[in-house]
Amino acid sequence: MTTADRASGWKRYWGLSRTPFSKKLAPSELFEHPGHREAIARIRFAIDETAIALITGEVGAGKTVAVRAAIDTLDHASHTIIYAGNAGIGARGIHQHIAYQLGAAPRFHRGALIAQTQDLLARERDERHKQPVLIIDEAHLLDADQLEQLRMLTNVDLDADSPLALILIGQPTLRRTLRRGSFAALDQRIAVRYHIEPLHPDQAAGYLAHHLALAGRADTIFADDATAAIAHAARGLPRQLGNLALAALIAGYTRDNRIVDHDCATAAIADHAE
16 A cells, blocks of 8 residues: 555545544534633623633644634624634734734834824724724733733723733633733733633543544544543543544554554654654
């Protein structure tokens, strides 16, 4: 069997209509569990209240997935979503990004740019009757100047009103950063905090079964001990669960297995540990 044959034939071998565990899923296809639903509910609350939400979790825990699902429930005729996935753009870059997303050419001088951003957000809300929602991904990488600019964007009309809802998504270090005294003014404005925990073993098994069913196999492919080994090695993190399960499926295919057994799972885990 050639490498090309293996690359093209493993899905057919397992009777899968598409690659399972893909990130390109409709929100309605996402695996639901209590933590996922709780995160969505809290994000929606922050948006409805034009407040700040802090959503944290380990790498691959499903933070961005939960935000995507929450955004999907919004009436997009009355909300403007501004997504920033690169914290490396700097404080000025945040304002520029907002201006571009709202259809304006950013002004050059920083003071004028900040005023322009505030004016654009206010117009979006008051004239177009659309609530801006600013989503900052990888927010644990934000520096002090960026965090201060975000605080100022949510602090208008003598702290009585905010022109936008702000969703900060990041790793657990973000919580510790915001607890520092220098960020107290922003930390105290956070209305919603939620940490997405890893999946429990039974939830991990449900996650694998759910995504395999979406790909065309509703019956059992993974042996119980293989599922347990993958769930343990992945520490319950959905992204890693998917990565290890895919590797185990390919291992089973190359061995002509009819089921993904513990040996396949062990081989997949070993490959990812290298």
